[in-house]
Amino acid sequence: TRLxxxxxxxxxxxxxxxxxxxxxxxxxxxxxxxxxxxxDVRETGVTFAENALLKARALAEATGLPAVADDSGxxxxxxxxxxxxxxxxxxxxHGDDKANLELLxxxxxxxxxxxxxxxxxxxxxLALPDGTERVVEGRLxxxxxxxxxxxNGFGYDPILQPEGExxxxxxxxxxxxxxxxxxxxxxxxxVPVVRELLG
Ligand code: ITT
Numbered sequence: 642t643r644l645x646x647x648x649x650x651x652x653x654x655x656x657x658x659x660x661x662x663x664x665x666x667x668x669x670x671x672x673x674x675x676x677x678x679x680x681d682v683r684e685t686g687v688t689f690a691e692n693a694l695l696k697a698r699a700l701a702e703a704t705g706l707p708a709v710a711d712d713s714g715x716x717x718x719x720x721x722x723x724x725x726x727x728x729x730x731x732x733x734x735h736g737d738d739k740a741n742l743e744l745l746x747x748x749x750x751x752x753x754x755x756x757x758x759x760x761x762x763x764x765x766x767l768a769l770p771d772g773t774e775r776v777v778e779g780r781l782x783x784x785x786x787x788x789x790x791x792x793n794g795f796g797y798d799p800i801l802q803p804e805g806e807x808x809x810x811x812x813x814x815x816x817x818x819x820x821x822x823x824x825x826x827x828x829x830x831x832v833p834v835v836r837e838l839l840g
C-alpha cells in the first residue's frame with residue numbers, strides 16, 4: 642500500500658525514507674509533492690503533536706490514503722523552549738534555514754557554554770482516511786555551539802551537538818544521525834503502529 646509522507650521539507654523526506662525503509666516498512670512512500678494541488682494545512686496547533694496530526698489528517702482526507710506527518714523543531718532551554726513549533730519560521734520567512742540559524746546564534750551570543758542546553762523534538766503522526774489517528778514523539782538532547790559546523794542534514798543541524806557527541810548533527814553521517822535523532826526515535830516507534838493498523 643501507498644503511504645503519503647505529509648511533508649514538503651526535502652531534508653525530512655530524505656531522513657524519513659531511510660528511517661522507515663531501515664525499519665522494514667514495506668509501503669510505497671510518496672512525498673506530499675506528488676500531490677501539488679492539495680493546499681498546505683495551516684499549522685494552528687500549539688504543540689508538535691497537534692501540528693503533526695493536523696498535517697497527517699489533511700493529507701489523508703484529501704487523498705483517501707494513509708498519511709504520516711512530522712512536526713519538529715529545536716527547543717532551547719534558555720529561551721524557555723523557543724523556537725519550538727516556530728522553528729521553521731524563526732527569522733520570519735518559512736523554511737529559511739540559514740536565516741533561522743543565524744538569528745538564533747545572535748540571540749544566544751552572550752550565553753555561556755554551561756547554559757546552552759537544547760533539544761530537537763519530533764512528533765510523528767499517522768492518519769487513516771477512516772479517521773483513525775496516532776501520534777508518538779522523540780527527542781534528541783544536546784547543546785548549542787557558538788558557530789555552525791558540518792554540512793550534512795538541514796535546519797539547525799550545524800549548531801546542535803548531541804549529548805555524548807563531540808560532533809554536531811551536521812557532522813554525523815545520515816545513518817549516525819538517524820540512529821539517535823528525535824525523528825528516528827519517533828518514526829521507529831510509529832512503525833509497529835503502522836503495521837498494526839495497515840498490515
Ligand atoms: P513540513 O511542515 O512540510 O513537514 P516544515 O519545514 O515546515 O515542513 P516544521 O514546521 O516541522 O516543518 O518545521 C521544522 C523545523 O525545525 C525545520 O524547518 C528545521 O528548521 C527544524 N528541524 C526539525 N528537525 C530538524 C533536524 O533533524 N535537524 C535540524 N533542524 C530540524
